[in-house]
Amino acid sequence: MDRSFPVITTKRLRLRQFEARDDRGLHACLGNERLMRYWDFVACEDIDETRRWVRILAKTTSPYDALAWAVADAKTDECIGMVNYHHREARNHRLEIGYILNANWHGRGLMREAVQGLVAHCIENLKTRRIAAIIHPDNAPSIRLVTKLGFECEGGPLRDYWRTGTTYMSPMLYSFIAS
Structure with a gap:
């Protein structure tokens, strides 16, 4: 484990660096087709694929x-x-999150x-101003979550923005602007 990794x-939670022992816990997410239907990649077929992740x-x-x-x-x-940020542009103080x-x-x-916790970390430690969440329009729980946290819908659907297998998806764009 990297001691500099930001915990x-x-x-009720501890957001920490992944460890080998997390394979089964993460597989309960990434191996679940119902949960993964809104992600931009297909569910992991087996625990070995999740272990690689x-x-x-x-x-x-x-x-x-x-x-x-x-x-x-x-x-x-x-x-x-899991929570993450990706597509970070430090120069423009923006990034996207996933969970x-x-x-x-x-x-x-x-x-x-x-x-x-992730949003607070990104604002305080990475000096992020704009945080985006790209969400499938049918993912009502995720939309409720981000709107309760102050994210606003900026637009969409973003036509054919994601591809999972052979299917293209057109998600919505939500964003939070730090003051």
Whole structure:
């Protein structure tokens, strides 16, 4: 584990660097076709594919362009999801965020807590002014989450913006501007 990796602590969660032991926790997300239907890549077919993702995520520790955190339960340190930023443009003080949570943990306000922590980190530590979330228009829970956090819909659908397998998706653009 990289000691310089930024750990984000909330009331019930610890956002931390991925570790090899997070493979099953992340697979509950990335291997779940129902959850992945709104992402821009297909669900992982097996635990080995998720393990490859965990290895990649665990090695990515530079905050320059993208960074991902394991969302861990604060009491058990069990990985229950992921939050990340990507497409960071430091010069323009902007980036995009993504997130996913194990379905067994839905309905508790945990992802709102995690995203709130991520947004605060990006504003305070990376000096980010504009944070975007690209969301499939049918993903009502995600839209509710970002709007509760102050994100506003800027437009869309962004025609054929994402491709998953052979299917193109046209998501909506939500953004938060730090004051």
